[in-house]
Amino acid sequence: MRGRVLAIALTLATLIGALPVAGSLWVAWGSANRARTDMLDGAVHEMLARYNRMSTEIDQVFHDLSSLPLAEACEPVGLMRLRAAAYFSHGVREVAVIEDGRILCTGAGKSDMPASLPLPDMSEGDVRIWYDRVPPGVRAPASDVARSTVIARNGFALFLDTEQIYDLVLTDPRTVLSMVSLTSRQVMGVRSRPERAMLSDMVDRFRTDPPPRSLRVGNRLIVAAPTADGSAMALAAQPIDVVLEAWRQQAVPLGLLGLTSGAIIFWLILTLARRGDTMGARIRRGLARGEFRVVYQPIVRLSDGACLGGEALVRWQQRDGTMISPDRFIPVAEAEGLIERLTDQIIEHVFADIGEFLAERPTVWIAINLSAPDVESDRVRGRLDRLRKTHGVAAGQIVLEATERTLIDARRAQSSMRSFRDAGYRLTIDDFGTGYSSLAYLATLPVDGLKLDKTFVDSIGSGTAADDVMGHILSLAATLGLDVAAEGIEHGAQADYLIARGVTYGQGWLFARAMEAETFGAYVDGRMAVAGPPSRRRRA
Numbered sequence: 001m002r003g004r005v006l007a008i009a010l011t012l013a014t015l016i017g018a019l020p021v022a023g024s025l026w027v028a029w030g031s032a033n034r035a036r037t038d039m040l041d042g043a044v045h046e047m048l049a050r051y052n053r054m055s056t057e058i059d060q061v062f063h064d065l066s067s068l069p070l071a072e073a074c075e076p077v078g079l080m081r082l083r084a085a086a087y088f089s090h091g092v093r094e095v096a097v098i099e100d101g102r103i104l105c106t107g108a109g110k111s112d113m114p115a116s117l118p119l120p121d122m123s124e125g126d127v128r129i130w131y132d133r134v135p136p137g138v139r140a141p142a143s144d145v146a147r148s149t150v151i152a153r154n155g156f157a158l159f160l161d162t163e164q165i166y167d168l169v170l171t172d173p174r175t176v177l178s179m180v181s182l183t184s185r186q187v188m189g190v191r192s193r194p195e196r197a198m199l200s201d202m203v204d205r206f207r208t209d210p211p212p213r214s215l216r217v218g219n220r221l222i223v224a225a226p227t228a229d230g231s232a233m234a235l236a237a238q239p240i241d242v243v244l245e246a247w248r249q250q251a252v253p254l255g256l257l258g259l260t261s262g263a264i265i266f267w268l269i270l271t272l273a274r275r276g277d278t279m280g281a282r283i284r285r286g287l288a289r290g291e292f293r294v295v296y297q298p299i300v301r302l303s304d305g306a307c308l309g310g311e312a313l314v315r316w317q318q319r320d321g322t323m324i325s326p327d328r329f330i331p332v333a334e335a336e337g338l339i340e341r342l343t344d345q346i347i348e349h350v351f352a353d354i355g356e357f358l359a360e361r362p363t364v365w366i367a368i369n370l371s372a373p374d375v376e377s378d379r380v381r382g383r384l385d386r387l388r389k390t391h392g393v394a395a396g397q398i399v400l401e402a403t404e405r406t407l408i409d410a411r412r413a414q415s416s417m418r419s420f421r422d423a424g425y426r427l428t429i430d431d432f433g434t435g436y437s438s439l440a441y442l443a444t445l446p447v448d449g450l451k452l453d454k455t456f457v458d459s460i461g462s463g464t465a466a467d468d469v470m471g472h473i474l475s476l477a478a479t480l481g482l483d484v485a486a487e488g489i490e491h492g493a494q495a496d497y498l499i500a501r502g503v504t505y506g507q508g509w510l511f512a513r514a515m516e517a518e519t520f521g522a523y524v525d526g527r528m529a530v531a532g533p534p535s536r537r538r539r540a
């Protein structure tokens with residue numbers, strides 16, 4: 001169960017921890033995409049500005065030439081004006097005079113064999129345009145322009161240096177820049193490898209209302225914007241690989257950042273999950289699920305092996321089958337304020353298990369362990385009284401065991417201890433000799449007996465100081481008229497030694513281990529016969 005909870009927590013933590021990584025990669029992609037789109041947008045608007053400038057110049061040149069009669073245009077004075085027009089214009093490289101589809105002269109001079117112009121790419125009113133090419137037969141200097149757009153009106157043709165529109169400083173040579181006519185859908189000019197079909201196809205995609213700022217078409221990122229008069233569109237495109245490269249550059253630091261925050265979130269969730277799975281939380285769950293039960297270890301009279309009682313010991317088997325020792329969970333239950341609920345459950349178990357057995361055998365007793373809060377309040381007393389009455393068990397059949405530490409903490413609970421005794425319950429100090437109480441303090445406690453800790457039994461025959469201390473404890477107990485029991489007896493020699501020192505009761509694996517209620521009943525029945533009535537010495 002615990003494993004499953006941890007596995008779920010781990011999966012959850014991994015998923016949530018992965019989110020910042022995915023998020024930062026996504027942010028990196030958005031940022032790389034935005035940076036590229038901004039760059040292409042800048043190029044598009046620069047092209048539009050240059051295009052507008054060139055349009056203004058063209059209008060100005062045509063306007064200037066309108067005062068030159070066509071008949072005089074190829075004469076020396078006319079040729080001078082043609083050259084001047086080209087010279088003073090930034091975007092016009094050459095001016096030609098045309099008649100019936102033939103070039104009569106350019107600023108460079110008269111044509112000996114007038115060249116025929118092909119059919120124009122666009123013809124509207126008296127304006128004809130040849131996009132991005134060199135009309136055949138045109139001589140230098142116009143012909144030294146690899147590709148040029150030619151615009152003709154009223155017998156004058158201007159050879160435009162459209163390269164100027166696309167001549168932008170770009171970091172990536174794969175960038176495509178182009179102007180496309182929106183009236184004829186023809187590509188007016190292009191930088192980088194022309195892909196005319198793709199470019200004119202793009203025009204339709206951007207002619208929506210409102211137009212998209214950018215589009216991803218195939219493996220390209222494209223940005224476009226129309227001219228102010230809506231006659232053309234500037235378009236810039238880059239392979240998506242360029243965005244990917246930029247993304248990769250940003251993804252590394254951002255991914256690392258995401259990984260770090262992911263690891264922190266992962267750790268936090270795991271810590272919280274673990275905290276939810278602490279011993280305290282598990283005890284709480286165990287209490288709610290009724291996982292605690294009680295076993296009984298017989299306590300025998302050392303002199304003759306008769307058994308008239310035993311100690312109730314709690315057992316905790318978790319749902320996954322693992323057993324946890326009381327030495328581990330009792331201190332946690334005490335520290336986390338759960339011991340009272342646990343003691344209550346144990347007392348209920350004891351009466352459910354052996355209440356009837358005790359009622360039928362009034363000389364048999366059972367010892368129950370108590371912690372400080374149990375001793376300090378009247379709660380346990382009330383519960384015991386109620387259950388005893390229900391089952392018909394006498395108070396003298398219940399021995400309450402509390403450690404020295406518990407009783408020291410419970411100095412102020414002396415009245416409560418007295419009330420236990422006054423009601424007929426017996427009180428014993430458990431693990432005696434390991435705590436902090438002085439022997440003098442022992443004399444002030446309203447107790448019936450003490451249980452020597454296993455460490456003393458273990459020290460028997462060792463010749464250590466513990467041996468001596470045990471001698472003192474036993475003589476004091478005799479003086480005070482207390483019953484003495486010893487726990488943890490594993491060997492016959494230990495039993496013999498204790499008998500010789502006057503110890504009355506013994507508990508340990510030499511006699512019996514802790515057992516289920518039914519087996520305990522049979523054990524006691526089998527050894528009761530040798531026992532006389534229980535000794536009951538009381539001190540005021």
Ligand SMILES: Nc1nc2c(ncn2[C@@H]2O[C@@H]3COP(=O)(O)O[C@H]4[C@@H](O)[C@H](n5cnc6c(=O)[nH]c(N)nc65)O[C@@H]4COP(=O)(O)O[C@H]3[C@H]2O)c(=O)[nH]1
Pocket residue numbers: 297312313314325326327330346368369370371430431487488489490507508509510514
């Ligand atoms: N090696 C060895 N061990 C022996 C021998 N004979 C008995 N024991 C063990 O010694 C412990 C005696 O109980 P304790 O001194 O009250 O010490 C108890 C007691 O302080 C506490 N505890 C047990 N049950 C309860 C309970 O129901 N309520 C409270 N508050 N504490 C309990 O947990 C401690 C440990 O309990 P257990 O693990 O059941 O361990 C028990 C018992 O199984 C032996 O010959 N050799």
